[in-house]
Amino acid sequence: MCRSRRRSGVTAGRQGVEEAGSEGERDVRKDEIAAGLAEVDERIARACHAVGRDRGEVTLIAVTKTRPAEDVRILCELGVRDVGENRDQEAAAKAHELADLPLTWHFVGQLQTNKVRSVVAYADVIHSVDRLRLLEAISKEAVRQGRKVGCLLQVALDDDPARGGARAGELLELADEVALTEGVWLGGVMAVAPLGEDPAAAFARLRDLALLVQEQHPRATMISAGMSEDLNEAVAYGATHVRIGTALLGRRKPFVR
Ligand SMILES: *Cc1c(COP(=O)(O)O)cnc(C)c1O
Numbered sequence: 001m002c003r004s005r006r007r008s009g010v011t012a013g014r015q016g017v018e019e020a021g022s023e024g025e026r027d028v029r030k031d032e033i034a035a036g037l038a039e040v041d042e043r044i045a046r047a048c049h050a051v052g053r054d055r056g057e058v059t060l061i062a063v064t065k066t067r068p069a070e071d072v073r074i075l076c077e078l079g080v081r082d083v084g085e086n087r088d089q090e091a092a093a094k095a096h097e098l099a100d101l102p103l104t105w106h107f108v109g110q111l112q113t114n115k116v117r118s119v120v121a122y123a124d125v126i127h128s129v130d131r132l133r134l135l136e137a138i139s140k141e142a143v144r145q146g147r148k149v150g151c152l153l154q155v156a157l158d159d160d161p162a163r164g165g166a167r168a169g170e171l172l173e174l175a176d177e178v179a180l181t182e183g184v185w186l187g188g189v190m191a192v193a194p195l196g197e198d199p200a201a202a203f204a205r206l207r208d209l210a211l212l213v214q215e216q217h218p219r220a221t222m223i224s225a226g227m228s229e230d231l232n233e234a235v236a237y238g239a240t241h242v243r244i245g246t247a248l249l250g251r252r253k254p255f256v257r
Pocket residue numbers: 063065086108109192226227228229243244245246247
């Protein structure tokens with residue numbers, strides 16, 4: 001299914017491969033990614049086993065930011081169906097180029113309201129909903145575009161405002177608002193482990209907050225937590241979705257704006 005390069009008669013996919021190098025280079029890259037995927041799958045399986053969870057409870061989201069669209073196509077060929085991006089401009093271009101693939105697109109970065117129109121056009125789930133104004137903008141666009149967008153409430157597990165996230169005390173009210181709002185559905189919660197704290201302790205707090213939200217909203221079962229460095233701790237504390245970039249695709253080049 002992922003091999004299909006058909007897109008309303010345009011042969012952009014084929015051209016994309018040639019730009020990326022020969023088929024031989026693609027095979028090498030595919031082997032690399034397959035190895036990364038096998039390793040990450042194994043880590044998730046072991047983390048689940050360690051705490052008596054079923055492997056099927058944890059979905060891998062491949063975070064493909066800074067990676068070429070062809071890497072995403074390869075991931076799809078290897079069976080990955082969930083991909084995560086954190087910058088609208090890059091994500092919009094990739095989602096457009098890969099519109100023929102059966103992928104679920106997760107927007108995991110901080111989101112400004114002026115980007116909402118663009119993000120709502122391709123994102124199936126937005127992991128960074130942390131304030132009412134943002135929720136209202138997402139709802140308005142989703143209704144306008146006839147889409148239903150999943151919303152995860154991003155929780156600040158520390159006091160660093162630069163990283164985004166709602167305070168624990170604001171969470172329940174925000175959850176109620178999502179549940180009452182048109183064009184969106186409440187998926188659950190998301191967090192990034194704070195710097196300089198044991199991620200296990202932070203993810204334990206996230207799980208408690210997730211359970212609190214679930215008391216009022218039993219279907220909001222998603223807990224998006226865990227990156228390459230803290231996947232084990234996240235799975236131990238109930239993550240249903242882990243967001244993995246580096247361990248899957250290798251180290252990113254230093255980000256240049
Ligand atoms: C980049 C990113 C990830 C993936 O991080 P890795 O350490 O590369 O696995 C996960 N979540 C968010 C929000 C990110 O921005």
